[in-house]
Amino acid sequence: MLKVRTYNAISVKGLERFSLDSYEVASEINTPDAFMLRSHVLSEDDLPASLRAIGRAGAGTNNVPVAACTARGIPVFNAPGANANAVKELVLTGMLLSCRGIVNGIAYANSLSDMTDSKEMAKKLEAEKKRFKGEEIKGKTLGVVGLGAIGSLVAEMALQLGMNVVGYDPALSVEAAWRLPSDVQRMDNLSSLLGKSDFVSLHLPVLEATRNLINRDTLASAKKGLRILNFAREQIVDTASVVEALDAGKIDRYITDFPTPELINRDDVIPMPHIGASTGEAEDNCAIMVADQLQSFLENGNIKNSVNFPATQLDRTPDTVRLAIANNNVPKILSSILALLADSEINVVDMINKSRADIAYSLIDVDTKPEDSVLEAIMTLDGVINLNVI
Structure with missing residues (x-):
């Protein structure tokens, strides 16, 4: 029987x-x-010898020691999109x-709790509502940084609301490019996007190239009055630089998860308690996707x-x-594996070999289960990390 240990409320x-x-x-x-988890933070010491895979029921995997898992031959799955x-x-x-003026308007309305005359309250609200006058988003320009599964949906939504949309993603995949609405104007660099946008929404993973991407230098190019939305990761934004830009009036609002x-307690900041994916539907979708991926791997190696x-x-x-x-x-590891199987007169019926950066992975279907001595010989080949018989 296969065993899956859960962390958090899956x-x-x-x-x-x-x-x-x-x-x-x-x-x-x-x-x-x-393992199947959400936000629980794992360390390298938390990985038992029996562990074959980790499923993160969400997009980010910064709470998982991915490099240590790779060294152990443990795939880490997530649920993009x-x-x-x-x-x-x-x-x-x-x-x-x-x-x-939604937040301040609600606070003001609730401050009238001592009033008992509805007509008097209506009169007061009518007189004071000009304090909460705002502006519409239609016709404004939204800059989307990161055009993956979430960024492309945000771009499409903004277009449907009558906004102009510009996008920047230095690592845009072919799949993401097909998914991106054709009306999105691609920008060559972040500075150009910041200078053109009334709003900027960030949708990037935390990598060395994206850490503190929004900083004092990049904000120097920002259009005055810019509003920045960060529902991606805290580390993408240098908070001190944002506070400095807010104090200087360079940017108008910072909305962050x-x-x-x-x-x-800043009037120019709208803080939220990390609720970007906190819906029942999102939690269901993430858990279902990761569970299916773990099963496919544990049962078939896919x-x-x-x-x-x-x-x-x-x-x-x-x-x-x-x-x-x-x-x-x-080089030569796969050929050495196949040679060991051939020497044992084990026929290969089908196979596939793929690689990614420093790791390679093979699925080999054979007509006979190899003897333990053959499996041990494969494991002793220089460069082989692990072997599972399914």
């Missing part, structure tokens, strides 16, 4: 994807085949809150939506044994 709809006949799923398992609609809707909320002490392993899919040939092998991406 959606029941995701957990129900694991068959009770084949899986034990619980929060207390000593020798798990897989599963929470995209939830984040998209919150971005819209943030834009509206930032340009209409990642409050820090210096952002609290890999989809891994942040550290290549996408690898091989239809299962009936009456075969599958070898799933992870190794360093260097």
Whole structure:
């Protein structure tokens, strides 16, 4: 029986994807085949010898020691796009809150709790409503930084609302380019986007290239009155630089899902408690996607939506044994594996080999289960990281 250890409160709809006949799923398992988690932070010391895979029910994996997992031959799965609609809707909320007097208006209305005369209250509200006059987003320009699953949805939404949309993504994939609405104007660099935009929405992972991407230097190019929305990751924005720009009147509002002490109780900051993906639908979608990916890997070795392993899919040939092998991406390892199988008169029925950066991964279907001595010989090859017989 395969064992999955869970952290955090995983959606029941995701957990129900694991068959009770084949899986034990619980929060207390000593020798798990897989972890399934949301925001729980793992360290390298938390990875038991039995662990074969990790599923993160969300997009970001900065709470997982990915490099250590790669070194161990453990694929880390995530759920890109599963929470995209939830984040998209919150971005819209943030834009509206930032340009209409909604927050202050609600606070003012609630401050009239001592009034008992409805006509007098209506008169007072009518007289004071000019204090909360805002502006519409129609006709304004939204800059979207990061044009993946969430960014493309945000761009499409803004176009439907009558906004102009410009986008910047230095690593735009072919798949994302196809998904992107044709009316989005691609910008060559971040400075050009910041100088053209009334709003900027960030949708990037945390990488060395994106850490503190919004900083004093990049903000120097910003259009005066810019409103920045960060529902991606705290580390993409240098908070001190944003506070400095707010104090100087360079930017008008900062709307963030990642409050820090210096952002609290500022009229020009709208802080939210990391609720970008906190909808029941998003949690269900993420859990279902990751559960299905873990099952496909544990039962067939297939890999989809891994942040550290290549996408690898091989239809299962009936009456075969599958070898799933992870190794360093260097020459001759695959040929050495195949030679060992051939020397043992084991026929290869089907196979696939993929690589990603420093890691290579193979699925090999053979007509006979290799003897333990053959498996041990494969494992002793220089560069082989791990081997699972499925």
